[in-house]
Amino acid sequence: MTRQLDVVVVGAGFAGLYALHKLRAQGLAVQAFEAADDVGGVWHWNRYPGARCDVESLQYSYSFDDALQQEWVWSERYAQQGEILAYLHHVADRFELRPLISFGTRVTSAHFDAALDRWHVTTDRGDAVTARFCIMASGSLSASRLPDIPGIETFAGQILHTGAWPHHGADFAGKSVAVIGTGSSGVQAIPQIARSAERLVVLQRTPNFVVPARNQPLSDEKQTAWKGAYADYRAQARQVGTLYDFSQTPALSVSADAREAEYRRRWELGGVNFVHAFSDIMTDLAANQTAADFVHARIRELVDDPETAEKLCPRGYPLGAKRICVGSDYYETYNRPNVSLVDLQLDPITMIDAHSIHTSEAVLPVDVIVCATGYDALTGALAQIDIRGRSGAALSAKWADGPRNYLGLMTADFPNMFVVTGPGSPSVLVNMVVGIEQHIDWIAGCIHHLAQTGATRIEPEPEAEDAWVQQVNDAAESTLFVQANSWYLGANIPGKPRVFMPFVGGIGRYRAICDAVAASGYAGFQIANGD
Ligand code: FAD
Numbered sequence: 001m002t003r004q005l006d007v008v009v010v011g012a013g014f015a016g017l018y019a020l021h022k023l024r025a026q027g028l029a030v031q032a033f034e035a036a037d038d039v040g041g042v043w044h045w046n047r048y049p050g051a052r053c054d055v056e057s058l059q060y061s062y063s064f065d066d067a068l069q070q071e072w073v074w075s076e077r078y079a080q081q082g083e084i085l086a087y088l089h090h091v092a093d094r095f096e097l098r099p100l101i102s103f104g105t106r107v108t109s110a111h112f113d114a115a116l117d118r119w120h121v122t123t124d125r126g127d128a129v130t131a132r133f134c135i136m137a138s139g140s141l142s143a144s145r146l147p148d149i150p151g152i153e154t155f156a157g158q159i160l161h162t163g164a165w166p167h168h169g170a171d172f173a174g175k176s177v178a179v180i181g182t183g184s185s186g187v188q189a190i191p192q193i194a195r196s197a198e199r200l201v202v203l204q205r206t207p208n209f210v211v212p213a214r215n216q217p218l219s220d221e222k223q224t225a226w227k228g229a230y231a232d233y234r235a236q237a238r239q240v241g242t243l244y245d246f247s248q249t250p251a252l253s254v255s256a257d258a259r260e261a262e263y264r265r266r267w268e269l270g271g272v273n274f275v276h277a278f279s280d281i282m283t284d285l286a287a288n289q290t291a292a293d294f295v296h297a298r299i300r301e302l303v304d305d306p307e308t309a310e311k312l313c314p315r316g317y318p319l320g321a322k323r324i325c326v327g328s329d330y331y332e333t334y335n336r337p338n339v340s341l342v343d344l345q346l347d348p349i350t351m352i353d354a355h356s357i358h359t360s361e362a363v364l365p366v367d368v369i370v371c372a373t374g375y376d377a378l379t380g381a382l383a384q385i386d387i388r389g390r391s392g393a394a395l396s397a398k399w400a401d402g403p404r405n406y407l408g409l410m411t412a413d414f415p416n417m418f419v420v421t422g423p424g425s426p427s428v429l430v431n432m433v434v435g436i437e438q439h440i441d442w443i444a445g446c447i448h449h450l451a452q453t454g455a456t457r458i459e460p461e462p463e464a465e466d467a468w469v470q471q472v473n474d475a476a477e478s479t480l481f482v483q484a485n486s487w488y489l490g491a492n493i494p495g496k497p498r499v500f501m502p503f504v505g506g507i508g509r510y511r512a513i514c515d516a517v518a519a520s521g522y523a524g525f526q527i528a529n530g531d
């Protein structure tokens with residue numbers, strides 16, 4: 001018999017786990033499906049060497065339970081993948097969430113039955129459930145992508161993707177390894193692979209700005225101090241995402257020496273905090289160029305070979321408009337005798353055969369190809385599910401020209417379906433755990449409101465949706481984010497519509513908008529009782 005639920009959750013990463021905990025506490029019958037064989041989401045899949053967070057561990061963690069945040073001990077400023085995964089396993093066990101999750105089960109379809117106001121959800125293992133609400137906690141960076149390179153399927157060696165790394169690890173000793181891709185994943189993996197491989201060739205299409213992480217063990221003093229003030233820090237994070245040192249000073253309002261000193265100070269401290277050195281780095285091209293020039297100078301300082309250094313210098317797009325990368329020994333790695341760099345803008349890949357990567361200039365024999373080639377971000381996991389709304393139309397058809405939704409949370413014609421930290425919300429632009437908690441809390445409040453009022457259906461009004469899409473676009477246009485070919489814009493996926501997907505207005509402003517909508521009785525939504 002088809003199982004009847006109140007809520008079905010797709011995914012058991014940070015978002016799915018918190019959704020299960022929160023909604024079960026509201027007395028709801030809730031179940032999750034997870035394609036992986038355990039919890040963790042990206043931290044389950046991304047086991048590549050060097051994988052770690054770049055929001056500090058003390059901040060990249062749940063705030064919903066004080067005992068949890070007091071008792072969990074982080075060992076490093078930026079925790080490694082294994083430690084974050086252990087944390088999520090601990091959360092699943094501590095809050096007894098595993099019995100609510102079907103592992104190794106991929107949701108294949110979700111169809112809304114307008115007569116019953118219920119979602120019918122099916123999986124690749126033959127499950128069929130119905131639920132009043134469907135929560136897509138399927139991840140913004142979970143649909144990994146291998147590159148479309150002619151002949152890649154004929155390669156006789158090992159092909160790995162950073163986002164689907166083998167659980168038993170990979171042994172590079174004595175091997176010739178190629179890494180394709182120099183985004184955050186490549187930047188973390190390259191120095192580690194260089195240490196164990198016999199030879200490493202990095203195939204770089206677009207150089208990225210890489211700031212040093214300055215990772216270090218977390219001292220007891222710092223951890224104790226943070227935990228003592230957690231309530232205050234978490235309250236601040238709800239407004240800003242991550243507690244960076246946000247400057248209010250425009251870059252060109254100070255002398256060149258003062259600017260240099262401030263960049264230098266932040267470079268030495270390490271981390272994404274560098275981007276917040278001046279207030280206008282993401283809105284004024286001239287200000288941005290001062291930060292870019294500083295990083296170019298560091299690259300030339302750190303890389304011995306001037307030709308390699310020039311290839312590594314990002315040009316033609318503003319710093320930060322592609323996700324800034326945080327690395328450890330990244331530029332220094334190019335000084336190693338076993339590492340070489342191919343600039344694909346000068347010398348593109350033409351094909352792959354059984355044993356080699358061919359570029360227009362050379363044939364590179366390799367044993368292993370590591371694809372750090374990224375994701376079909378924000379919409380990719382949703383596109384893999386056959387989602388059909390009230391009218392029977394497919395979500396992929398509705399979003400063919402780019403995602404359309406209201407508050408990033410719901411989309412018209414798809415009642416009672418919530419998307420967590422997807423397009424139209426601050427999403428990947430902020431500390432995502434903060435964004436996830438905000439979304440799940442709002443969704444839980446919304447479901448509670450419907451239960452209290454006896455309503456069975458909620459969906460956005462088309463006009464509210466149009467206005468929100470406009471607001472998201474306008475916010476992006478006022479920044480430099482739109483001036484790069486980034487995955488934020490879908491530019492990494494051939495044929496994907498070029499739309500800047502996240503909301504750049506900040507988590508504090510976004511939270512206030514969402515809270516005001518809820519407080520007004522869900523203005524912009526149609527609420528109905530289908531009984
Ligand atoms: P995910 O963790 O992606 O989990 C989604 C889950 O849904 C996956 O387990 C997937 O298997 C499952 N799923 C998808 N589709 C289906 C389906 N059809 N059926 C069943 N299951 C499905 N963010 C930060 O804020 N700070 C960081 O430092 C940071 N570091 C990162 C490092 C890496 C290597 C990566 C890849 C991302 C990083 N992120 C970071 C972003 C990260 O995506 C979020 O922080 C967060 O982990 C997302 O959690 P989630 O639960 O929303 O999604």
Ligand code: N01
Binds near residue numbers: 052
């Ligand atoms: O993916 P990416 P990622 N031929 O899309 C190149 C988070 N994250 O997995 O820029 C050759 O950024 C592509 O080149 P180009 C974080 O949000 C965080 O690295 O498209 N090259 C690019 O260099 C991050 O932003 C951490 O020209 C090809 C690279 O592959 C997001 O996840 C760590 C190619 C892909 O970079 C995604 O990061 C890891 C082709 N056909 C991830 N196709 C932290 O540290 C693609 N490329 C927190």
